[in-house]
Amino acid sequence: MVLMHLLRGRRAIASNGSSVWLGAGGDLFYGFGMRAAVLALVIAAPVAAHAEPPQFPKLGVWKNTVKQLPAGTKQLTSVSHILYLNDCLPDGCTVNPGADDSRTNRSSIAESPRLLSAWSYGDQYWNNLVTCVKDTYAPFDVQIVTEDPGDTPHFEVMVGGRATQLHPDLQGAGGVAPFVDCSTTENNVISFVFSAEVNDLEFLCGAVAQEATHVWGLDHELDADDPMTYLELGSLKRFQNSSAECGEDSPRECFCGGPTQNSVQFLNNAFGPANLLPATVSITTPAEHQWVKPGFPVRAALESQLSFAAGSLSVDGSETMAISNGPIVFSAPANLPGGEHTVMVSVTDQGNRTVTDSVAVRVTESCSAAAACPSTFHCLGGFCLPGANEAGGLGADCTQNAECITGQCASDGTNSQCAGTCDAGNTCPAGFDCVDNGAAGVCWPSTGGGGCTTSGATPGWMLAGLAALVFVRRRRRH
Numbered sequence: 001m002v003l004m005h006l007l008r009g010r011r012a013i014a015s016n017g018s019s020v021w022l023g024a025g026g027d028l029f030y031g032f033g034m035r036a037a038v039l040a041l042v043i044a045a046p047v048a049a050h051a052e053p054p055q056f057p058k059l060g061v062w063k064n065t066v067k068q069l070p071a072g073t074k075q076l077t078s079v080s081h082i083l084y085l086n087d088c089l090p091d092g093c094t095v096n097p098g099a100d101d102s103r104t105n106r107s108s109i110a111e112s113p114r115l116l117s118a119w120s121y122g123d124q125y126w127n128n129l130v131t132c133v134k135d136t137y138a139p140f141d142v143q144i145v146t147e148d149p150g151d152t153p154h155f156e157v158m159v160g161g162r163a164t165q166l167h168p169d170l171q172g173a174g175g176v177a178p179f180v181d182c183s184t185t186e187n188n189v190i191s192f193v194f195s196a197e198v199n200d201l202e203f204l205c206g207a208v209a210q211e212a213t214h215v216w217g218l219d220h221e222l223d224a225d226d227p228m229t230y231l232e233l234g235s236l237k238r239f240q241n242s243s244a245e246c247g248e249d250s251p252r253e254c255f256c257g258g259p260t261q262n263s264v265q266f267l268n269n270a271f272g273p274a275n276l277l278p279a280t281v282s283i284t285t286p287a288e289h290q291w292v293k294p295g296f297p298v299r300a301a302l303e304s305q306l307s308f309a310a311g312s313l314s315v316d317g318s319e320t321m322a323i324s325n326g327p328i329v330f331s332a333p334a335n336l337p338g339g340e341h342t343v344m345v346s347v348t349d350q351g352n353r354t355v356t357d358s359v360a361v362r363v364t365e366s367c368s369a370a371a372a373c374p375s376t377f378h379c380l381g382g383f384c385l386p387g388a389n390e391a392g393g394l395g396a397d398c399t400q401n402a403e404c405i406t407g408q409c410a411s412d413g414t415n416s417q418c419a420g421t422c423d424a425g426n427t428c429p430a431g432f433d434c435v436d437n438g439a440a441g442v443c444w445p446s447t448g449g450g451g452c453t454t455s456g457a458t459p460g461w462m463l464a465g466l467a468a469l470v471f472v473r474r475r476r477r478h
Contacts, residue, residue: 075309075350077270079187080153082143083212085133087119087126088160095158095166095190100178102156102188108178109167109192116161116192121199129159132205136227136238139264141272153187155215157208162196174198175207177214182256184270189215206237216270218263219246219255226263239263268305269350279304281328281347281355288359291386291393291405295334298343300357302328306350314344338365338384364405378429380420380443381406388445394418394432395445410442419444 084102086093093116098106119126134144145154163170170176175193179186191211195204209227210220223244224231230248241264246254254261285299286292302308312322313330321330328347344358364383367373373384378394385405386393396418398409404418411417419442422434428443435444 074184075269075306075352076272077184077216079184080155081141081271082145082149082152082154083133083137084145084147084149084154084156085130085208086148086156086158086160087146088116088158089118092117093158093160100186100189102154102190103151105190107166107190107192109170109176111167114166116158116165116194117196119160119195121195125199125201128201129204129208132201132236133208136205136209139239139274140267141274141276142267155188155212156190157193157212158190159193159195159204159208161194163192163194166192166194172197174203175211177211180214180217180219180255182217184216186215191215200234202236203234206233209237209239213263213267216267217256218266219261220248221246221261221263222249222251228261228263239267241265265307269307272351273305276351277305279306279349279351279353279355281345281357283343283345283357283359285402286343286359286361287391289362290359291362291364291390292332293364293383293405294332294336296332296361296363298330298332298345300328300345300347302347302349302355304349304351304353304355306353309348309350309352311345311347314346316341317344336363338363378432380423380429385420388417392418394420394429394443408442410444412444417445 094105095110095114095116096104096106097110097112098104098108100106100108130144130146137144163173163176166176173194174197175191177191178189181189191214193204193207193211198204206227213228218228220230221228221244222231223229223240223242224235225237226240226244227237228239228244229237241262243260243262245251245260251259253259280303281300282303283298283300285297298313300311308326308328310322310324311328311330312319313332314320315332315336320333323330328345330345332343340360340362342358342360344356346354346356348354364385365373365377366382367377367379367384368382373379376389377384377386379385380394388395388397390396392398392403392405394406396404398404398416398418401407401409403409406418406420408419408421409416410419422428422441422443426434426441428434431446432443433446434441
């Protein structure tokens, strides 16, 4: 065991000369090879006015290496969902050395049989702690119990004693977990919270949640409201549904990969929510019966307590694209023929539940000098575009680019209408002028006799409102 000597700040030097770093709460890791995640604390006591802030004691680090497990959370894990809180009453908890097993009170941290003294703050305070832990895990399918499950598979947090009763090199530690299991596959593991070191209820509640959840795969993070943090210790913590950077007092790569973690999403994926609601998916783009050009984007939104796992796009019953990570965005085939087509999005969440949604779309026909468009359509950019009488058509009213088949919602300062880039030679369909935007020019409904001959070129486009493009109305010259 390598002994560490605390320096001012966060650095500690091992007896072999290598450097390690302390977290904000005193947690010390030996690089990425750590096995014991140690949580430090100080004994709660009244603080006099102008008193010096408490100093965390020096720490050792349990440096058994992490087991090499497949990366990634095991979705809706098959390990036990029972978490046993053990107050070690009445005579303390005996901890035997060996492979971690809560059913036989064995821990890889103990090097010889050890005895943790019992909880010493009375029944009411214990009940308050249990209630706080239950409230912390209430959103998830995790059962908190205070009666020993015996041989039934279960996780356990022993709450009692001092750190040195478990191992002399853990002097001053407030809690310890034997490892971080990135895949949530290790079962029947014991973690420890040393209640004789501190009697602050909210600290103990957060410590229990942190140490128990380490062995399921969550790392330390920099969200002060989450139990997995070292920030603002002693305040009430609840698992947060947001992406948080990993680290003790500064950002680092998460031990299980990636720059951030979401503790609510992780626990939902691993154990499931307490009440799993039905999942749905809805296509947000395009709308039902919307006109689109070949290659149009398809966007969808998943409503599920579990995160996205996979998705696919089908057109007229044939799969055309598949994705394995978000966002849920697809591109329809660029060679899709004109006419009406059915677009379907299929999405699977981490609970292996598949949901679908579909819309009917109208794909524009291609056009050229030799292949004219129907009388109510306008040939622009090689496609027959519907006119202002159709939503998203050329010259139709709009508020944002996504509403238009062309992807351009333009404004002359008074009206906002769907426009399109002029064809070569600054040409536009009949009834539209090629007006200046300082670049290629756009086709805009004619104010006079129509045509495409323009003069002058003053740049005037800018973003305004809901992505509408504002231009100075000047015709472009052939």
